[in-house]
Amino acid sequence: MNETPPPTTPPTASQPYDSSPHGESHGPRAGLGILVVSVVLGIVAIGFGVLLRQQRAANVQLEAQLAQSKSENTQAQTDLNNAKAESGQLHSQVDKAAGQQSELQSRLDKAASEQADLQSQLEKSKGHATDLQKQLDNAGEQTAALQAKIDRGSHESSDLRQQLDQAKSQSADLQSRLQNATNDLAKLKPAVQPVPVATSFEKSLWGGSQTLHIKNQNATAIKLDVAVSGGDKPRSQSGTPASGETLDVDKLASGENVVISSEGFAPMNLTVH
Secondary structure (H helix, E strand, C coil): CCCCCCCCCCCCCCCCCCCCCCCCCCHHHHHHHHHHHHHHHHHHHHHHHHHHHHHHHHHHHHHHHHHHHHHHHHHHHHHHHHHHHHHHHHHHHHHHHHHHHHHHHHHHHHHHHHHHHHHHHHHHHHHHHHHHHHHHHHHHHHHHHHHHHHHHCHHHCHHHHHHHHHHHHHHHHHHHHHHHHHHHHHHHCCCCCECCEEEEEEECCCCCCEEEEEEECCCCCCCEEEEEECCCCCEEEEECCCCCCEEEEEEECCCCEEEEECCCCECEEEECC
16 A cells, blocks of 8 residues: 655745755855865966966067067068169179170171281282282293393394494483483472371270371361381372361381372371381
């Protein structure tokens, strides 16, 4: 049979409800729990304080590193700008050097062309000299042949020899008269003035050649004939500079002789030093 439990009396205000299985009091345990919680919270607070100080110290260090990084970035940017400026200057210098190299190459090519032209003219001059030597040899042979004919016919030319002697005597007499007349004419002529010019030499910056400047000091324009000798190839040049103007003769080498002449004036001789 089931027995009915006795009714439970609810607690009153003066009798608090006891939920413990044994009906023991909670006062001492509650105080201990609060103490434990307080200690734990204190430890946690101390830990958070330590972490906060460490975080602040880390933040200060990071800010210092950030400021240093900004300073280094600023210096790096300055160095980069300086490097760009120096690079621009170097590019400008490279372009200028390239232009100078191109100009020097052009002058070198021009000098090589002129040298080739001078070499060609020298070869032509040598050929012309060879032809003249051949003509001279032929003339010598012809003279020898004529002399042989004269020798062979000497026994038949006694009258001709006498006539030749008379002709030589007359020729000598005429030569003497001509010389006397020339001397008399020279005494009657006024003294010939030198060419009215002023001269100066200028050395080239790119080699050993020189340029002769001939300035006309006459009151009017005069024709000047310039002959250059003593070098690899004789050459001549003419010009008619006005009063005060200059005639230039370039590519003169040391040791060459220059003769400046003009009609009605005594020639002027110069030597390139």
